[in-house]
Amino acid sequence: MVRFQETSSGEGPVALAVSELSVTYGDFVAVERASFRVTEGECVAIVGPNGNGKSSIAMAVAGLANRRGVVELFGEVAPANDPMWMVSRGLVLIPERRQLFPNLSVLDNITLGCYAWTRSLRSALRSEAVSEALEFFPQLGPRLRQKAGTLSGGEQQMVALARGMASRPRVLVIDEPCLGLAEAVSRRLYQVLAAMNRQGRTIVLVEENPVRALELSHQVVRVQNGVTVEVSRPARAADRSGGA
Amino acid sequence: MTEFGNLVLSGLTSGAIYAVLAVCLALWFRVANMLNLAAGDFAMIGALGVDLLVRVHGWNLGLSILAILVVIALVAFAYDFVVLRIAVDWGRAQEGIVAIFFFTFALSFVLEGIAQQVFGTVVHAAPALWPGNALDFHGLHVQRAGVLVIGFALVVGVGLALCLRFTLVGKAMAACGENPIGARIVGIDSRRFRRAIFVLTAVLAGVFGILGSPITGFVYNSGAGLGLSGVVAAAFAGFTRPGRAVAAGLSIGLLESFLSGYVNTAYGETLLYGVLAAVMLFRPQLMGLPEVAR
Numbered sequence: 001m002v003r004f005q006e007t008s009s010g011e012g013p014v015a016l017a018v019s020e021l022s023v024t025y026g027d028f029v030a031v032e033r034a035s036f037r038v039t040e041g042e043c044v045a046i047v048g049p050n051g052n053g054k055s056s057i058a059m060a061v062a063g064l065a066n067r068r069g070v071v072e073l074f075g076e077v078a079p080a081n082d083p084m085w086m087v088s089r090g091l092v093l094i095p096e097r098r099q100l101f102p103n104l105s106v107l108d109n110i111t112l113g114c115y116a117w118t119r120s121l122r123s124a125l126r127s128e129a130v131s132e133a134l135e136f137f138p139q140l141g142p143r144l145r146q147k148a149g150t151l152s153g154g155e156q157q158m159v160a161l162a163r164g165m166a167s168r169p170r171v172l173v174i175d176e177p178c179l180g181l182a183e184a185v186s187r188r189l190y191q192v193l194a195a196m197n198r199q200g201r202t203i204v205l206v207e208e209n210p211v212r213a214l215e216l217s218h219q220v221v222r223v224q225n226g227v228t229v230e231v232s233r234p235a236r237a238a239d240r241s242g243g244a
Numbered sequence: 245m246t247e248f249g250n251l252v253l254s255g256l257t258s259g260a261i262y263a264v265l266a267v268c269l270a271l272w273f274r275v276a277n278m279l280n281l282a283a284g285d286f287a288m289i290g291a292l293g294v295d296l297l298v299r300v301h302g303w304n305l306g307l308s309i310l311a312i313l314v315v316i317a318l319v320a321f322a323y324d325f326v327v328l329r330i331a332v333d334w335g336r337a338q339e340g341i342v343a344i345f346f347f348t349f350a351l352s353f354v355l356e357g358i359a360q361q362v363f364g365t366v367v368h369a370a371p372a373l374w375p376g377n378a379l380d381f382h383g384l385h386v387q388r389a390g391v392l393v394i395g396f397a398l399v400v401g402v403g404l405a406l407c408l409r410f411t412l413v414g415k416a417m418a419a420c421g422e423n424p425i426g427a428r429i430v431g432i433d434s435r436r437f438r439r440a441i442f443v444l445t446a447v448l449a450g451v452f453g454i455l456g457s458p459i460t461g462f463v464y465n466s467g468a469g470l471g472l473s474g475v476v477a478a479a480f481a482g483f484t485r486p487g488r489a490v491a492a493g494l495s496i497g498l499l500e501s502f503l504s505g506y507v508n509t510a511y512g513e514t515l516l517y518g519v520l521a522a523v524m525l526f527r528p529q530l531m532g533l534p535e536v537a538r
Binding site: 062064083084087088092093095099100101102103104108111112113114115116118119120121124163167 | 410411412413415416418419422423425426427428429430431432433
């Protein structure tokens with residue numbers, strides 16, 4: 001297997017540095033010594049075919065999968081298997097299959113994102129984080145009292161993103177945001193991601209569709225059989241077309 | 245009219261017992277997706293423990309209550325820290341029916357065995373916190389301990405329901421049971437919640453045992469039956485809603501009392517379970533369970 005030697009060509013302080021990350025499930029090696037680093041404010045795409053360990057990288061970075069190797073967030077070494085540590089320091093995962101709370105209302109789902117930084121419902125509801133998240137997705141407005149489990153797939157993905165934004169993320173790790181969604185909805189989600197990135201949020205995007213990922217990403221990490229085989233910095237479609 | 249009033253009072257008294265246990269079950273199930281079948285045993289330990297310290301060892305009542313509640317909290321904490329952590333948090337996690345029933349069912353037997361050795365096999369009760377004869381208003385009778393238990397059930401049920409509805413921590417508790425992985429993703433420590441609520445409900449059950457034991461008296465194996473009546477009432481609250489669990493417990497107590505009083509004393513309980521089964525069959529939405537699409 002080829003093992004990629006990571007290089008950093010982005011400028012500015014490093015938000016997330018992953019080195020020699022391995023994830024195993026029993027005897028099955030999902031990820032082997034993956035390494036990459038993400039500069040603050042950039043968008044990095046992790047691309048590759050399905051079943052090659054992309055989601056495992058996202059889960060392990062967020063502290064939700066058993067891992068070896070070192071993950072550093074804003075220069076601090078992150079403890080393994082501690083998602084609470086990650087969230088409280090601003091790394092927020094928006095997982096594949098969304099992991100919402102289906103019997104809680106849409107508004108409850110979103111405000112629970114605020115648990116990362118407050119225990120007060122009042123300050124959560126009045127926070128800029130929640131109102132900003134709702135501004136990004138005006139179509140959720142009429143559905144705030146509805147149970148999240150009754151929404152369509154696209155709307156649920158919006159709730160997941162809004163919940164992530166309510167956590168006041170500095171680094172957003174988004175796993176397959178467009179899985180199973182209609183093209184129009186996917187385009188809308190990508191517009192939102194581009195807007196979040198423009199606001200200075202660092203984004204790690206796990207995406208099977210490399211064409212779409214390239215629209216947004218400054219850096220592309222290609223994963224095959226659990227190994228990072230290539231890290232490149234292609235010109236973004238967004239930049240080519242004169243800015244997103 | 246007096247007969248009706250007395251049936252209501254006795255129904256509310258036994259209903260409040262169901263209600264407290266149902267609240268303990270529903271709250272923990274909401275957080276952990278497991279049934280606390282040992283809740284009744286914690287009530288028994290509360291009652292018989294305080295009785296032992298006061299009657300046999302001559303301790304002061306307040307100190308005895310405090311000591312027993314601390315013991316209950318420690319036992320519950322240790323149980324979660326050792327057994328549930330290994331069973332549910334470690335690599336080979338147990339899920340489904342084994343986790344839902346087995347571990348707390350086993351705890352119930354263990355506590356019962358220890359209680360038999362420590363407390364013996366005779367019926368006892370903690371000293372009454374509000375001593376005196378039954379209250380009497382124009383022919384209506386109600387035991388003082390019954391009033392305490394009804395009040396306790398209402399305070400705990402309403403308090404927890406408000407907490408779940410109007411605080412972020414309450415919503416976080418609900419989130420733990422809804423989706424433990426989703427909860428961890430937003431930074432909620434679902435394992436710590438599971439442990440804290442297990443300890444809290446054990447202590448609540450213990451308080452109930454101390455308040456309510458003068459009504460019927462407790463023996464080492466009283467816990468299992470109490471726990472089961474709690475399960476029935478909690479079922480009508482979808483196992484997840486403490487406020488509704490109190491309403492369900494009180495309604496079941498009233499129904500039981502009316503069936504025994506007006507229909508047939510000997511078959512009161514049989515009729516009760518018949519009615520409850522019919523409700524579950526034909527009005528399952530009363531149980532508050534999410535509907536399954538077919």
